[in-house]
Amino acid sequence: MTELAICTRQLTRRFGDATAVGGVDLNIARGQIYGFLGPNGSGKTTTIRMLCGLLTPTEGSVDVLGMRIPDEAEALRRRIGYMTQKFALYDDLTVEENMRFISRIFGLGRAQTTQRINELLEHYDLVAMRRRRAADMSGGQRQRLALATATLHRPELLFLDEPTSAVDPENRRAFWEKLFDLVDQGTTILVSTHYMDEAERCHELAILNLGQLCAQGSPARLMHQLGGRVVEVHGPKLRQAKDALLQLPQVQSAAQQGLALRVLLREPCQDAATILASALPGGEHSFEEARASLEDVFVASTGDNPHAERHQ
Amino acid sequence: MSAIARIGAVADKEFRQLSRDRITFGMVVMLPLIYLLLFGYAINPMVRDLPIGIVDLSGSAAVRAITEQVRVTQVVDIVATYATPAEAEAALIAGEVRAVLVFPHNLTQRLASGDVVAQWMVDGSDTMIGNALLGLREMPLQLEAGVPVGAYGPRKPSFEVALFFNPERRSAVNIVPGLAAITLTMTMILFTSVALVREREHGNLELLITTPIHPLELMIGKLLPYVLAGLVQLVIILGLGSVLFSVAFQGSLVHLGVVTVLFIVANLALGLLISTIAQTQMQAMQLTIFVLLPSVLLSGFMFPYEAMPVAAQYIAEVLPATHFMRLIRGVFLRGADSMQLLPDVLWLAAFTAIMLAIATHRFTKTLD
Ligand SMILES: Nc1ncnc2c1ncn2[C@@H]1O[C@H](COP(=O)(O)OP(=O)(O)OP(=O)(O)O)[C@@H](O)[C@H]1O
Ligand SMILES: [Mg+2]
Numbered sequence: 134m135t136e137l138a139i140c141t142r143q144l145t146r147r148f149g150d151a152t153a154v155g156g157v158d159l160n161i162a163r164g165q166i167y168g169f170l171g172p173n174g175s176g177k178t179t180t181i182r183m184l185c186g187l188l189t190p191t192e193g194s195v196d197v198l199g200m201r202i203p204d205e206a207e208a209l210r211r212r213i214g215y216m217t218q219k220f221a222l223y224d225d226l227t228v229e230e231n232m233r234f235i236s237r238i239f240g241l242g243r244a245q246t247t248q249r250i251n252e253l254l255e256h257y258d259l260v261a262m263r264r265r266r267a268a269d270m271s272g273g274q275r276q277r278l279a280l281a282t283a284t285l286h287r288p289e290l291l292f293l294d295e296p297t298s299a300v301d302p303e304n305r306r307a308f309w310e311k312l313f314d315l316v317d318q319g320t321t322i323l324v325s326t327h328y329m330d331e332a333e334r335c336h337e338l339a340i341l342n343l344g345q346l347c348a349q350g351s352p353a354r355l356m357h358q359l360g361g362r363v364v365e366v367h368g369p370k371l372r373q374a375k376d377a378l379l380q381l382p383q384v385q386s387a388a389q390q391g392l393a394l395r396v397l398l399r400e401p402c403q404d405a406a407t408i409l410a411s412a413l414p415g416g417e418h419s420f421e422e423a424r425a426s427l428e429d430v431f432v433a434s435t436g437d438n439p440h441a442e443r444h445q
Numbered sequence: 446m447s448a449i450a451r452i453g454a455v456a457d458k459e460f461r462q463l464s465r466d467r468i469t470f471g472m473v474v475m476l477p478l479i480y481l482l483l484f485g486y487a488i489n490p491m492v493r494d495l496p497i498g499i500v501d502l503s504g505s506a507a508v509r510a511i512t513e514q515v516r517v518t519q520v521v522d523i524v525a526t527y528a529t530p531a532e533a534e535a536a537l538i539a540g541e542v543r544a545v546l547v548f549p550h551n552l553t554q555r556l557a558s559g560d561v562v563a564q565w566m567v568d569g570s571d572t573m574i575g576n577a578l579l580g581l582r583e584m585p586l587q588l589e590a591g592v593p594v595g596a597y598g599p600r601k602p603s604f605e606v607a608l609f610f611n612p613e614r615r616s617a618v619n620i621v622p623g624l625a626a627i628t629l630t631m632t633m634i635l636f637t638s639v640a641l642v643r644e645r646e647h648g649n650l651e652l653l654i655t656t657p658i659h660p661l662e663l664m665i666g667k668l669l670p671y672v673l674a675g676l677v678q679l680v681i682i683l684g685l686g687s688v689l690f691s692v693a694f695q696g697s698l699v700h701l702g703v704v705t706v707l708f709i710v711a712n713l714a715l716g717l718l719i720s721t722i723a724q725t726q727m728q729a730m731q732l733t734i735f736v737l738l739p740s741v742l743l744s745g746f747m748f749p750y751e752a753m754p755v756a757a758q759y760i761a762e763v764l765p766a767t768h769f770m771r772l773i774r775g776v777f778l779r780g781a782d783s784m785q786l787l788p789d790v791l792w793l794a795a796f797t798a799i800m801l802a803i804a805t806h807r808f809t810k811t812l813d
Contacts, residue, residue, distance in 0.1 A: 182812060185655055186810075186811070187651065187654060187655065187810075187811055187812045188811065188812055188813055189811060189813050203811070206810075207657070207810075210655060210656060210657050211657050213655070215651075215652065215655040217648065217651045217652055219648040219651075220648065221648050221649050221650075221651055221652035221653075222649070222652070223458070223462065223647075223649060224647070225461075225462050225465050225466070226458065226461060226462065230458070230461060233454075234454055234455075234457070234458045235652075235656065237450055237451065237453070237454035237457075238451050238454050238455075238653075238656045238657065238658050239656060239657060240447045240450065240451070240657065
């Protein structure tokens, strides 16, 4: 196993009586993109804040880049970059002024600052925006500015909290290309998201729900583990069919997807077609085992419909 | 070295933000200007032209001489004459006049014996007016020497009486430096009291506390641009004030600069402390006003420090404005230097250090 960038044991944070994060064990290897996938309120931001030393854990231990957090948080700050969920740069400063400010705070010299800023403006396609105030930029441009600023001091570890929430699909692709560039240079990235397609791009993934860690592993492995549990049902009157299928004890969930009904079984099952057909008399339906998607993984591990709490 | 670089970065950033915030930037210049014109002319602690009435029961020729002298004080304006004290009292109750001067039957004997010559009936419901007339009560007795009945030797007119003839000049002399203290208290505390709160509300704080910046560096960096703003305000008030109201500057510019910077920094530090307590900009405003009002009322701007009850004096001693009021009157009007006023200088320095220490201690780099 490679050296760990982040290692937590029983990480817990309570706000009053409410547990925002409960007993999370994370092992995040260096040099990869690690995703936090979870609906609103699942504890993604709270976990990231604890990893950065911004929130003190109620219980549990945190080790980031070999440092005990929050005790050694101050030393950690020079080695990490953090892109907050809400845009945290100054609206009334220009792109360049924002970058220069953060650069100086991180102790980069004048020459180095200028060189880094030019480099990053070029790389993140912001050269034309140089003198534009952050307030006057589009969501995607602001996101790029925030990422560029978070990487000014070449951090070893980057925390990105829902970096693409205001970005269209095309720009999201471009944004992720930049993340892979950073990983190529040796950066470890922890990114939170509630988009399945983004989660699928991560090297490894943790699925969070209600502050609990529901599953951890590479997307491929997580999907593979669901082998034999996903069945697509074709036929007429899918809405009634769905209600009928949900009555079966073997069925965990069923959701309509276009012209098919996607059924998730509680256990892998050889004769799934026979069992499902028993609930749908008439023989009008056909059954076909399907490859599990990340959404299936999400549903299987949280026992929830991911759409239920997702905005968008 | 890097600490200085970080302080510089924060100060630079704050200055840019300040210069882009047109309303705040305008306030730096316009507020002292408007306050100076408004209060320099309008606030006149010397009461003038109070409507009064006269009741003459004596029919003596001396009445005319005495009333004439009362009139020229400009404190009162004789608007009515009444036949009887009862009639005058009714007018007083109705609010037609603020006071009535009653000359008794035996005025001539009283003048001869040096007795109280006449009685003032005063509407005491407004203490300012009451006090003004109370001062006047002594006046005819002291100035009355020129009146024909010369049974006793003339007393020298006291300084207080002389002041009655020169009210405007005196108020401006006090108000110009006092206004500098009040304006600086208000704007300086206000500027920094929202400084950290605004960053919190806009979400900038979460990023800022993930950087290597030390809380003290952040505090100092945030103060610096406003020191400049405060000095601009002082120059406007004292510069324009001395010209408009011919208040002569007696002291040295160096000492003036020293005491002013001390006072500005003390207020900015207090503002920063407020900023670590308040959760919203609204709360920051409320706390600022909470501090501002005692500064206006207790610092010696409105009422003389010596005239206040001891408890109020203790409170006043804590406020930077009280010390600055003494300092600026000393340096600006009496030509004192900051060494002669060392206790006040030391308190301002100590106040700044205490406020900054508490604010820095309160500002933890966590979101807990
Ligand atoms: N400062 C706080 N005080 C009280 N409760 C909090 C606080 N911060 C977070 N919580 C609660 O903790 C839970 C987890 O919140 P968190 O912000 O970590 O979720 P999230 O996964 O980041 O959600 P989102 O996708 O909406 O950003 C929520 O129920 C939230 O209400
Ligand atoms: Mg969040």
